[in-house]
Every structure is written in C-alpha cells, then in structure tokens.
Amino acid sequence: MPIALFVLGLTVFSLGTTEFMIAGLLPELAAGFGISLPHAGLLISLFAVGVVIGAPTMTVLTSRVPKKATLVALLAVFVLGESLAAMAPSYGVLLTARVITAVSHGAFFGIGAVVAANLVPQEKKARAIAIMFGGLTIATIAGVPLGTFIGQQFGWRTTFWAVAVLGLLSLVGLGTLLPHQPRDEQPSIRSELSAFANPKVWLALATTMLSQAGLYAAYTYVAPLLTNVTGFPETAVAPLLLLFGIGSFLGTVLGGRFADRRLMSTLTVGLVLLSGMLLLFDVTAHNEVTMIATLGLFGVAGFLINPALQTRVMDESEGAPTLSSASNISAFNIGNALGPWLAGLGIGAGHGYLAPSRIGAALAGTALLTALLGMVADRRERRSAVLRAADGEPYTRALVMANHSSGHGNFDAPA
Structure with missing residues (x-):
C-alpha cells in the first residue's frame, strides 16, 4: 500500500482524537471557564453540527480545486483551529475554534476517502479506505485516553497543542508524500x-x-x-x-x-x-x-x-x-x-x-x-x-x- 495512505491515517488519527477527547476533558473545561457541564457539552454537539454542515459545503466550494491542495488547505485550517483552541481566552473563542475545526474535519474525511481510493487499484479500494479510517479507531483506542490523561495532568490547553503538533506533522507528510491530482480530473x-x-x-x-x-x-x-x-x-x-x-x-x-x-x-x-x-x-x-x-x-x-x-x-x-x-x-x-x-x-x-x-x-x-x-x-x-x-x-x-x-x-x- 502507498505510504500516502498511512499519512492519511495519521491525519485521521489527529482528527479523531480532537473530535472525541472533549468528553474526557469536560470537567476541566467547565471548571476552567466557570460554566456548567451541560454548557461545556455544547463543545461536542456544535462540533457535530459543524461536521454535518461543513463536509458537503466545503466540498462544493472547493470542487474546482485539485484534491491535494484542498486537503492541505483543510489541514492547515485544522491546525489553526487547534492552536486557537489552545490559546482561547474565553469559552466563546473556544467554541468558535471548535466549529472551525469541525468544518475542516468533515470535509477532510469526505475528500480524503476519495483520494485514498484513487491511490490504489479498484480491487483494493475498500482496504485503502479502511487504512485511512483505521486512524479513527486508533484514536478511540489510544488518542482519546492519552489526550484525556495529558489534559488532566498538564492542563487541557496542552492537549490541544499536542493535537496541533500532530496536525502539523501530518500537513508536512501530505505536502511531500501525497501524489498530485490534476485539476482536470475534478x-x-x-x-x-x-x-x-x-x-x-x-x-x-x-x-x-x-x-x-x-x-x-x-x-x-x-x-x-x-x-x-x-x-x-x-x-x-x-x-x-x-x-x-x-x-x-x-x-x-x-x-x-x-x-x-x-x-x-x-x-x-x-x-x-x-x-x-x-x-x-x-x-x-x-x-x-x-x-x-x-x-x-x-x-x-x-x-x-x-x-x-x-x-x-x-x-x-x-x-x-x-x-x-x-x-x-x-x-x-x-x-x-x-x-x-x-x-x-x-x-x-x-x-x-x-x-x-x-x-x-x-x-x-x-x-x-x-x-x-x-x-x-x-x-x-x-x-x-x-x-x-x-x-x-x-x-x-x-x-x-x-x-x-x-x-x-x-x-x-x-x-
């Protein structure tokens, strides 16, 4: 399998970790901003809304852009959103950062699955998608518990910084290892x-x-x-x-x-x-x-x-x-x-x-x-x-x- 598939899997690991780790950090976030747990829970529900709306919307808006360039741009937005979340001075800013991250998150999954399938012969398409989505399952096994542990031990901002660094590494990997797809294929x-x-x-x-x-x-x-x-x-x-x-x-x-x-x-x-x-x-x-x-x-x-x-x-x-x-x-x-x-x-x-x-x-x-x-x-x-x-x-x-x-x-x- 092409190494670019595993880079996509690493990226999905980062995306999956930031999606689910909030559940383990809700007490710290609620205490940090002086809000109730249900109020802090909006960080989860609004993230889901951002994914639902952002995935098809961003796909339409970037339909004439080559897929590699689109994925790189979406990942850059993801890193920006994670960094903004890590520095958030208020709950409102953190909520905004989560929505920004969610919009790029959903579109990356949708476009990334198409790119993953295009990297391999027809008869290996589902396995390629499985490798990419395997990053999500690894996130549930290791990323989410580790993110929760880091947040509990060193503060929730450290967890967001850690995911941002992972996203940056993935960005470099995608930029260098993912083959270019010509615009006329779009x-x-x-x-x-x-x-x-x-x-x-x-x-x-x-x-x-x-x-x-x-x-x-x-x-x-x-x-x-x-x-x-x-x-x-x-x-x-x-x-x-x-x-x-x-x-x-x-x-x-x-x-x-x-x-x-x-x-x-x-x-x-x-x-x-x-x-x-x-x-x-x-x-x-x-x-x-x-x-x-x-x-x-x-x-x-x-x-x-x-x-x-x-x-x-x-x-x-x-x-x-x-x-x-x-x-x-x-x-x-x-x-x-x-x-x-x-x-x-x-x-x-x-x-x-x-x-x-x-x-x-x-x-x-x-x-x-x-x-x-x-x-x-x-x-x-x-x-x-x-x-x-x-x-x-x-x-x-x-x-x-x-x-x-x-x-x-x-x-x-x-x-």
Whole structure:
C-alpha cells in the first residue's frame, strides 16, 4: 500500500482524537471557564453540527480545486483551529475554534476517502479506505485516553497543542508524500449533484446514518451499563473500553478486506452481526465473563461495516464521488447524534440501561432493511442489463454498467 495512505491515517488519527477527547476533558473545561457541564457539552454537539454542515459545503466550494491542495488547505485550517483552541481566552473563542475545526474535519474525511481510493487499484479500494479510517479507531483506542490523561495532568490547553503538533506533522507528510491530482480530473458541481438523482445513493446514506445511530446509541451508555447492570467497578471501565477499541480496529481491518471481495455481502452480514450483538446484551450483561466477550465482539461488528458504507456511497456516485462521500460523513455524524438522543429518551422513560442496546438493535435492523433494498435495486439493474442485451445492446457493456452499481464488479447475488 502507498505510504500516502498511512499519512492519511495519521491525519485521521489527529482528527479523531480532537473530535472525541472533549468528553474526557469536560470537567476541566467547565471548571476552567466557570460554566456548567451541560454548557461545556455544547463543545461536542456544535462540533457535530459543524461536521454535518461543513463536509458537503466545503466540498462544493472547493470542487474546482485539485484534491491535494484542498486537503492541505483543510489541514492547515485544522491546525489553526487547534492552536486557537489552545490559546482561547474565553469559552466563546473556544467554541468558535471548535466549529472551525469541525468544518475542516468533515470535509477532510469526505475528500480524503476519495483520494485514498484513487491511490490504489479498484480491487483494493475498500482496504485503502479502511487504512485511512483505521486512524479513527486508533484514536478511540489510544488518542482519546492519552489526550484525556495529558489534559488532566498538564492542563487541557496542552492537549490541544499536542493535537496541533500532530496536525502539523501530518500537513508536512501530505505536502511531500501525497501524489498530485490534476485539476482536470475534478468533476463539476453539476455532475457532483447529479449523483443524488440515484435512489441508491440515498439508500446508502440512510444505511450509514441508521447503522451509526444504532452503534452509538449503545456505546454512549456502555459505561453505566457495565457498572450498574453487570457490576464492574468504575476502575474497570477504561480497560473494557480499550477492549472495545481493539475490537473496532480489528473490525475495520477485516471489513476492508471483505468489502473488496463482496461489498454488499459484507455490509449486510455486518449489520446482521451488529443487530445480533446489540440484542445479545440482554442475555450477557448480567455476567462479567460473557459481557467481556460481548463487548469485544460488539467492537468488531460495529466497525466491520464502515469501509463498506463509505465504498458503497462512492460506487453509487461513479464519476462524481466527492460530494456524496462528504455527505456520507455528514450521515455518520447525524447518526452519532441521533442514536444517543434516542437512547437517552429510553433511559429517561424508565426502561433502564439496557434500553440503549435495544434501541440500537432496532436502528441497526432498520439499516439492514435499507441495505437489502439497495441489493434489490442492484438485482433489478443487472436484470435490466440482460434485457438491454437481448434488445441488441452489447451484453458486456450493459453488464459492466450494472456491475459499477453493485460493488465494483463483485457479484453478491445472482441475477
């Protein structure tokens, strides 16, 4: 694999660390600015809003700029935002810095995924995306706990400075190691928008949003589940979350390999596993041994689908993948916000700490339905290709057109 892919992974590690580390630093930030914890929590929710809005907006605004130059510029804005956050004299300035960082964060993920896929042959596309997104899973394993530790020991500003330095190193790496992509390869805004005329793009975006909502509905409240239901001491939560993180990394790696062979099969099987693992919490949450095993497998199942989710959207936007890729990042973040909100409603209604996993299973099951609808649409396209061939259109040409819409040539179901 090209070394530029691993530079993209390092960059995503920095982006992922700054996205999630705030949760561990909320007490320090609230105390530092003299505000309440819920008020400080706006640093998380407004970051998600910035990603949702910024990813497609920045992609459209930079559509005529070569992708390498766009990524370098976005990363420079990210470093600027982290530096501003580290120096923030007031809560308002810190909030502004977080929004600036979020806008560049979302667009970088969307455009970076397209660049990662372009660095490798077609049959390795999902693995390339998995390497890039692997930086995010490593951030959950190491970056977030380390960022929280640094902030607690040396002050929260030190954590932002550390991430800014990582971003600067990534900036140098991208500038020197990422191949240049000529401007004439950039599709027009009209062609990018035309991708959304394909219903399968919307099905793919819905699958992303619903699956992530299911995942994060359960994950957000896993700590009180472990302590209040399973009976683990609070000191065991961090090692158990590390186990989940290791599982998520393994799931991302396996998901990239499987998706390159059978994209839609990987996605649907992964969603079945995710739904099953979430339902399994009801059975295993009352025993420490079974809960440990379930938590690790939950991490694998939750992230097994991610490379397929991103690749599916890009495949269905053949010739104009950048805006839809960025929109998929928005879908990820909408799901990340929707799931915990619904789970919180379940807990607030008195259904206990197993309510999030049950709600998550329902959301993941709905995501499975949208994925299956996408597979039905794929079958119809292949059947249409056969009919067009019967009417005189060259069969090979018709079939290749259908293959592009069903997982870059890998059949997952017979026509």
